[in-house]
Amino acid sequence: MIAVLRIGHRIDRDKRVTTHVALVARAFGADIIFISTKDEKIKKNIQAVCKRFGGNFEIQTGVDNKKIIKSWKGSIVHLTMYGEELEKAVNQLDTNRDLLIIVGAEKVPPYFYQVADLNVSVGNQPHSEVAALALFLDRYTKAAWCRKQFHGNIQIVPCVKGKKVLSKETT
Amino acid sequence: MIAVLRIGHRIDRDKRVTTHVALVARAFGADIIFISTKDEKIKKNIQAVCKRFGGNFEIQTGVDNKKIIKSWKGSIVHLTMYGEELEKAVNQLDTNRDLLIIVGAEKVPPYFYQVADLNVSVGNQPHSEVAALALFLDRYTKAAWCRKQFHGNIQIVPCVKGKKVLSKETT
Numbered sequence: 001m002i003a004v005l006r007i008g009h010r011i012d013r014d015k016r017v018t019t020h021v022a023l024v025a026r027a028f029g030a031d032i033i034f035i036s037t038k039d040e041k042i043k044k045n046i047q048a049v050c051k052r053f054g055g056n057f058e059i060q061t062g063v064d065n066k067k068i069i070k071s072w073k074g075s076i077v078h079l080t081m082y083g084e085e086l087e088k089a090v091n092q093l094d095t096n097r098d099l100l101i102i103v104g105a106e107k108v109p110p111y112f113y114q115v116a117d118l119n120v121s122v123g124n125q126p127h128s129e130v131a132a133l134a135l136f137l138d139r140y141t142k143a144a145w146c147r148k149q150f151h152g153n154i155q156i157v158p159c160v161k162g163k164k165v166l167s168k169e170t171t
Numbered sequence: 172m173i174a175v176l177r178i179g180h181r182i183d184r185d186k187r188v189t190t191h192v193a194l195v196a197r198a199f200g201a202d203i204i205f206i207s208t209k210d211e212k213i214k215k216n217i218q219a220v221c222k223r224f225g226g227n228f229e230i231q232t233g234v235d236n237k238k239i240i241k242s243w244k245g246s247i248v249h250l251t252m253y254g255e256e257l258e259k260a261v262n263q264l265d266t267n268r269d270l271l272i273i274v275g276a277e278k279v280p281p282y283f284y285q286v287a288d289l290n291v292s293v294g295n296q297p298h299s300e301v302a303a304l305a306l307f308l309d310r311y312t313k314a315a316w317c318r319k320q321f322h323g324n325i326q327i328v329p330c331v332k333g334k335k336v337l338s339k340e341t342t
Contacts, residue, residue: 017187020299027296049297082327082334087317113333123316124327125198126220128191131305134298138306145294146258156253156295162284163253 001074001098002030002140004133007065007112008105009037020130021103022046026057028137028145030101038062052169054152069115074098076116079132080108083119090139092118101136103129172245172269173201173311175304178236178283179276180208191301192274193217197228199308199316201272209233223340225323240286245269247287250303251279254290261310263289272307274300 004025009018018035019042025033026049035042039061046059069076074097083089093099102112113119122132138145157164175196180189189206190213196204197220206213210232217230240247245268254260264270273283284290293303309316328335 013187016184017191020188020301023296023298024302027294027298028302053296082330082336084331085317085329088329110333116332118331119333121327121329123198123319124329125194125224125321127194127198128301128305130191130299130301131195131199134302134305135309138309146256148294150296156292158256158259158292158295159253160255160289161287162290165253 001032002137003098003100004030004033005065005068005100005102006033006035006105007102008108009035009039010105011037011039014105015042017105017130018042019045021133022059023049024130024134026050026055028134029141029148030137031056032058032060034063034068035059035061036063036065052152052154054150069100072098072100074100076100076102077118077120078102078104078108078112078116079122079129079136080104080113080119081121081124081126083121086120086122086136086139089118089120093140095140099140101133103133105129172203173308174269174271175201175204176236176239176271176273177204177206177276178273179279180206180210181276182208182210185276186213188276188301189213190216192304193230194220195301195305195308197221197226199305200312200319201308202227203229203231205234205239206230206232207234207236223323223325225321240271243269243271245271247271247273248289248291249273249275249279249283249287250293250300250307251275251284251290252292252295252297254292257291257293257307257310260289260291264311266311270311272304274304276300
């Protein structure tokens with residue numbers, strides 16, 4: 001199981017970036033996202049995507065960060081530009097264990113750096129937690145997202161020009 | 172040369188996501204970002220990052236999309252969940268040519284699908300233009316971002332716990 005823990009989410013300021021984090025978690029192979037702040041709107045949005053596009057992705061908001069971390073039985077990583085290089089870090093992780101990936105917004109308290117088994121950087125330049133999560137999951141799963149089937153009511157057919165959509169939705 | 176053209180940027184709604192797009196462009200190997208809407212604030216933010224963290228990344232805002240596209244001498248791709256699969260698309264691109272990568276916000280007018288040599292999808296699931304740009308650049312450059320040196324005044328030293336920063340900044 002791969003879980004993402006989004007900490008420090010501020011409903012107004014972070015709504016779009018956190019939505020991107022959740023969609024990336026789903027598309028690149030995580031099973032669940034926990035969002036620290038209670039946010040029913042984001043939950044509904046993500047659940048609506050899951051309903052249309054398929055898969056078994058879950059979302060929980062308003063969680064207790066420390067409780068989740070303390071009860072976690074697998075590995076814990078924290079994505080940060082200060083962390084260990086991505087390739088080296090991924091090589092140290094046992095993919096047979098469950099994995100919790102902590103993704104911060106803005107400044108992250110020292111607790112999360114300390115509690116993670118590994119702090120992992122996707123390059124040591126400032127960029128985006130959305131990109132960091134996507135690249136981390138890409139490397140950790142050996143690009144399994146390319147082959148993943150979601151069996152949704154809506155399926156997109158790859159297309160060099162235009163849009164091809166297969167839909168089982170009834171309006 | 173690799174350029175990113177961010178279209179449809181709405182100053183209030185997209186400021187954080189467009190900032191992430193610009194930072195990802197810089198960190199993953201693009202040379203310049205063009206943002207359709209004039210936005211001095213985002214320009215200053217990105218230039219401030221470049222000044223501190225190094226590299227030769229440029230930003231222009233308030234550009235004429237069609238003028239840039241019409242005068243572009245290299246290849247043009249448009250990132251969209253409806254496009255050709257990433258690996259297949261990258262194999263069709265000549266990396267010796269300049270490349271313009273169009274990145275939309277929300278709904279993209281048909282013109283951009285038509286004018287692109289290739290529409291490219293990073294998976295056919297809804298997720299994020301930030302993640303799509305990072306993964307596209309990763310594959311297109313064969314992960315050159317891992318080895319890229321920015322020679323900035325601030326350099327982060329990878330670290331499993333905590334933060335190590337080398338700074339040449341004077342306060």
